[in-house]
Amino acid sequence: MSELVKVAVDAMGGDNAPAEIVKGAVNAVGADSRVKVFLVGKEPVIKEELKKYTCDTTRLEIVHAGEVIETGEPPVMAIRQKKDSSIVKCMYLVKDGQCDALVSAGSTGAILVGGQVIVGRIKGIERPPLAPIIPNVNGISLLLDCGANVDAKPSQLVQFARMGSIYMESVIGVKNPKVGLVNIGVEEEKGNGLTKETYPLLKECKEIHFIGNVEARDIPMGVADVLVCEAFAGNIVLKMLEGVSDALIGKIKAGMMSSLRSKLGALLVKPALKRTLKSFSTEEYGGAPLLGLNGLVVKTHGSSKAIEIQNSILQCIAFKEQNINQKIKEQIVP
Amino acid sequence: MSELVKVAVDAMGGDNAPAEIVKGAVNAVGADSRVKVFLVGKEPVIKEELKKYTCDTTRLEIVHAGEVIETGEPPVMAIRQKKDSSIVKCMYLVKDGQCDALVSAGSTGAILVGGQVIVGRIKGIERPPLAPIIPNVNGISLLLDCGANVDAKPSQLVQFARMGSIYMESVIGVKNPKVGLVNIGVEEEKGNGLTKETYPLLKECKEIHFIGNVEARDIPMGVADVLVCEAFAGNIVLKMLEGVSDALIGKIKAGMMSSLRSKLGALLVKPALKRTLKSFSTEEYGGAPLLGLNGLVVKTHGSSKAIEIQNSILQCIAFKEQNINQKIKEQIVP
Numbered sequence: 001m002s003e004l005v006k007v008a009v010d011a012m013g014g015d016n017a018p019a020e021i022v023k024g025a026v027n028a029v030g031a032d033s034r035v036k037v038f039l040v041g042k043e044p045v046i047k048e049e050l051k052k053y054t055c056d057t058t059r060l061e062i063v064h065a066g067e068v069i070e071t072g073e074p075p076v077m078a079i080r081q082k083k084d085s086s087i088v089k090c091m092y093l094v095k096d097g098q099c100d101a102l103v104s105a106g107s108t109g110a111i112l113v114g115g116q117v118i119v120g121r122i123k124g125i126e127r128p129p130l131a132p133i134i135p136n137v138n139g140i141s142l143l144l145d146c147g148a149n150v151d152a153k154p155s156q157l158v159q160f161a162r163m164g165s166i167y168m169e170s171v172i173g174v175k176n177p178k179v180g181l182v183n184i185g186v187e188e189e190k191g192n193g194l195t196k197e198t199y200p201l202l203k204e205c206k207e208i209h210f211i212g213n214v215e216a217r218d219i220p221m222g223v224a225d226v227l228v229c230e231a232f233a234g235n236i237v238l239k240m241l242e243g244v245s246d247a248l249i250g251k252i253k254a255g256m257m258s259s260l261r262s263k264l265g266a267l268l269v270k271p272a273l274k275r276t277l278k279s280f281s282t283e284e285y286g287g288a289p290l291l292g293l294n295g296l297v298v299k300t301h302g303s304s305k306a307i308e309i310q311n312s313i314l315q316c317i318a319f320k321e322q323n324i325n326q327k328i329k330e331q332i333v334p
Numbered sequence: 335m336s337e338l339v340k341v342a343v344d345a346m347g348g349d350n351a352p353a354e355i356v357k358g359a360v361n362a363v364g365a366d367s368r369v370k371v372f373l374v375g376k377e378p379v380i381k382e383e384l385k386k387y388t389c390d391t392t393r394l395e396i397v398h399a400g401e402v403i404e405t406g407e408p409p410v411m412a413i414r415q416k417k418d419s420s421i422v423k424c425m426y427l428v429k430d431g432q433c434d435a436l437v438s439a440g441s442t443g444a445i446l447v448g449g450q451v452i453v454g455r456i457k458g459i460e461r462p463p464l465a466p467i468i469p470n471v472n473g474i475s476l477l478l479d480c481g482a483n484v485d486a487k488p489s490q491l492v493q494f495a496r497m498g499s500i501y502m503e504s505v506i507g508v509k510n511p512k513v514g515l516v517n518i519g520v521e522e523e524k525g526n527g528l529t530k531e532t533y534p535l536l537k538e539c540k541e542i543h544f545i546g547n548v549e550a551r552d553i554p555m556g557v558a559d560v561l562v563c564e565a566f567a568g569n570i571v572l573k574m575l576e577g578v579s580d581a582l583i584g585k586i587k588a589g590m591m592s593s594l595r596s597k598l599g600a601l602l603v604k605p606a607l608k609r610t611l612k613s614f615s616t617e618e619y620g621g622a623p624l625l626g627l628n629g630l631v632v633k634t635h636g637s638s639k640a641i642e643i644q645n646s647i648l649q650c651i652a653f654k655e656q657n658i659n660q661k662i663k664e665q666i667v668p
Binding site: 279 | 366470484516525526527529550552553554566567569570571572573574579580581583584586589590594600603604607611612613614638649659
């Protein structure tokens with residue numbers, strides 16, 4: 001048997017901690033014998049939650065952390081001062097090599113800062129992008145950067161494109177993934193200063209399958225597997241995807257309740273609609289990796305339920321077994 | 335009777351020209367006796383279309399233009415060289431004071447360039463933003479800038495906020511409209527260089543009702559009446575709104591066709607669903623004004639049908655009667 005993939009899980013992070021986090025961890029351990037989980041957080045609380053389940057305790061360990069970093073706290077300060085917080089302890093487990101990866105639904109800011117300051121960047125990587133998977137009508141795409149680096153430079157976007165291609169190919173299994181530059185027009189000369197400078201660099205880059213500019217309108221149509229942009233644009237893409245979906249689904253549900261006729265119809269379409277909407281929900285996929293670090297840091301939604309935590313933990317197996325960081329080092333670092 | 339509002343309409347612009355444009359113009363003339371339309375384009379073609387309708391010809395005139403600017407043409411060159419094009423002729427009708435406004439579904443680039451070069455900016459206005467109306471769950475918002483000025487400066491965003499407020503209050507009728515800065519977090523210190531510099535300027539601006547940063551996720555929820563951003567971000571907001579809606583509606587329709595049960599349900603919910611989706615379609619509202627010019631330039635969707643052309647023409651009445659440009663001059667210009 002090959003070595004276990006060891007994942008530190010922040011039991012205190014997110015709106016549904018600790019219950020859903022602990023449940024997700026237990027389910028992940030049950031679902032795949034290659035994984036070992038370290039539940040990091042307040043031991044008595046975690047123990048209480050674990051009473052609800054039976055599970056292989058040789059692959060589920062508690063690591064006590066007395067503090068919690070709240071979502072609103074200034075991240076740099078929090079990481080520096082709360083040494084006994086679950087996020088910081090997760091980070092050190094990865095940094096010290098006791099774990100291969102960490103999963104947290106906690107403060108995005110603290111995870112971004114902790115990832116860079118504690119886990120640390122792979123030498124030669126300028127900035128680590130946060131790379132969520134987003135749904136499209138035909139499947140999924142990887143969107144990076146989505147929160148870590150506003151006002152990024154063209155050379156950084158090229159690294160995002162290359163790391164994203166490796167991740168999409170090796171972890172998600174998309175052969176020769178199509179890379180698109182998020183822009184306001186498809187023509188090469190369109191865009192702002194950043195995209196105009198980045199386009200020719202991506203075009204020259206032999207290691208990726210660059211398909212040119214992608215307009216936001218075509219992102220949900222799935223025209224590209226890897227979507228490259230700086231974090232301000234990426235955040236808008238991600239949040240509009242979530243916001244428009246929620247708004248529209250809310251409107252549709254309300255519309256269906258507007259008459260007796262439509263209420264009857266709603267009862268009949270409900271199962272089919274539920275399946276459809278599930279495939280188009282950003283919460284159905286694993287968390288977002290912060291790529292280019294010495295170890296894997298995965299950020300999941302603040303509202304993560306057990307299924308997302310489980311998926312995020314299992315995602316770490318492919319990341320380790322496919323030697324993503326080794327590939328990044330060999331292929332990208334100058 | 336007060337003076338007629340004279341609107342030049344580009345009969346050759348857009349995917350559905352000339353048929354839908356001419357139809358929209360005829361309907362507008364029929365709908366409101368305060369408006370006179372000048373249909374600009376190839377006279378024989380327009381005449382042929384007009385045969386389909388009966389209408390008050392004292393308020394519908396043809397202005398011949400022998401050329402057409404195509405969507406793919408480089409805009410600066412097209413505006414300079416195609417003096418006999420429908421867009422350029424519309425622009426001169428406004429510049430020369432023969433018309434108060436123009437409506438075109440043609441090349442966005444050519445309209446932006448022509449608006450600035452031919453119609454000209456109001457003195458003191460740094461850059462004219464393109465300001466489409468977008469739907470939200472509770473009503474509508476004005477999004478500006480949405481195509482004209484990438485890499486904009488903070489002072490320009492402040493002008494966008496002020497012009498947007500005037501437009502929203504006087505043309506759309508929203509009292510004391512809430513102005514939000516599109517950003518990646520709600521806290522004042524969040525964002526990129528541009529938004530961080532713009533936030534305090536908007537906060538100090540006494541003439542608007544600034545509510546702070548707005549995350550993209552909350553845009554479809556209708557948290558702000560006026561959404562301020564530079565054109566790269568604005569384009570992504572608009573195009574994601576359209577793209578996600580289309581993708582999701584496509585998925586839902588396909589999902590409803592997946593079983594006999596759901597097909598039956600679909601028949602029952604169809605009328606309610608249609609009403610719902612109509613209120614959330616960007617095409618249901620008038621065109622996007624290019625604010626801050628010496629006259630009104632309205633850009634409608636390339637795919638505009640007669641109803642959008644009609645709405646856009648009628649929108650020009652409020653714009654003129656409310657003296658928007660006079661208000662912009664008095665209130666904004668330093």
